[in-house]
Amino acid sequence: MTEDKKFFEKQKKALEKEKEKIEEKMKKLKKYPSYGEDEEDSLQEMEDFENNLSIENQLEYLSKKINRALKAIENGTYGKCSACKENIEHGRLKIMPYADLCVTCQGEQNKGRKRQSR
Numbered sequence: 001m002t003e004d005k006k007f008f009e010k011q012k013k014a015l016e017k018e019k020e021k022i023e024e025k026m027k028k029l030k031k032y033p034s035y036g037e038d039e040e041d042s043l044q045e046m047e048d049f050e051n052n053l054s055i056e057n058q059l060e061y062l063s064k065k066i067n068r069a070l071k072a073i074e075n076g077t078y079g080k081c082s083a084c085k086e087n088i089e090h091g092r093l094k095i096m097p098y099a100d101l102c103v104t105c106q107g108e109q110n111k112g113r114k115r116q117s118r
């Protein structure tokens with residue numbers, strides 16, 4: 001097994017775990033709509049703009065990203081930045097296995113978003 005494949009396998013497991021957590025939270029959210037207001041753990045790494053979304057939207061957004069990442073692993077396109085097509089730093093993927101932008105492009109996007117909201 002190549003290093004890359006090993007990394008993909010690890011990321012896949014991390015994504016599946018994350019997905020389970022999110023599904024669990026969504027279930028709870030439906031049962032107790034106020035649940036999750038101070039739940040931070042898996043959402044703490046979300047970017048600024050995402051903090052303005054409701055918990056439910058955040059979870060839906062994350063679960064979409066996770067599904068996309070899982071598909072990308074299957075297709076062998078995982079870990080590529082969706083904007084500049086360069087490889088996303090492994091360190092970043094370890095923290096955020098569903099990241100689809102590299103640090104540089106994410107930074108650009110955040111900047112653009114802030115400018116727009118002003």
Ligand SMILES: [Zn+2]
Binds near residue numbers: 081084086101103
């Ligand atoms: Zn990029």
